[in-house]
Amino acid sequence: MEHVIARVLSRLNGSPVRLDKASRTDPGVSALMNVVAVDLNYELKIGLINSKLPRQVRMWGAARVPPNFNPRRAAQRTYLYFSPSMGEDLGLMRRAAAAFVGRHDLRNYMIRDGSPTIVEMHEINVEEFNGMISLEFKGRGFRNKMLRKIVHAILMVGRGVLGMDYLRGTIDTEENIPMPPHQPHGLILKEVKYEDQPSFSIDRTALSYFARYLRSKLAETNAMSASYESLLRGAMHEYWGRDLRP
Secondary structure, three states: OHHHHHHHHHHHHOOOOOOEEOOOOOOOOEEOOOOEEOOOOOOOOHHHHHHHOOOOOOOOEEOOOOOOOOOOOOOEEEEEEEEEOOOOOHHHHHHHHHOOOEEEEOHHHOOOOOOOOEEEEEEEEEEEEOOEEEEEEEEOOOOOOHHHHHHHHHHHHHOOOOOHHHHHHOOOOOOOOOOOOOOHHHEEEEEEEOOOOOOOEEOHHHHHHHHHHHHHHHHHHHHHHHHHHHHHHHHHHHHHOOOOOO
């Protein structure tokens, strides 16, 4: 959506603008909060900007920052990942998560694009509720595909596919043991924090609109989930004479 935001702001600004963002996200990854810095010719109202953006993209806060502000220089980023529970061992998952906490060489958990391989993970929390597993990641910054690869490793340990010794062998090593990324759709950028946090003014109207949009998407998702469950329980059972659910 970066190009959409840039196009809207450039049109409203009357001249091209450059966007500097706190985090890039893969296709299929969502963001509750991302920080974008832009140099405008004059102040634009949040409501005006949102009126030109697609429904799934909302600006809900703004702040004036000094010219040297760089949104990439965040003190901490928080991501969430949600995955349906498949009977994973939470104790093993938490042990696997702990192996990533601290300062480590995670070259096997990133795209080899020349970026530094040393990453500091502040915290990983693993919880289960309502049939879902949630993983919360906190750190200064992460490399391309890194969190999805770490999610895959932690889930595989929890399912007994990978052992802890194998997992530890993929960390802090120069040996090439690439880990595949998990699917993107469960990943959300939750929050970005700075040591000198900008004083964002929050647009309550934009937040309210975004909440209504999320509720509508939740209703659509629930309806689709019920439809798929009906197919598995009913139509496919009728045609093939057996229940195909796992």
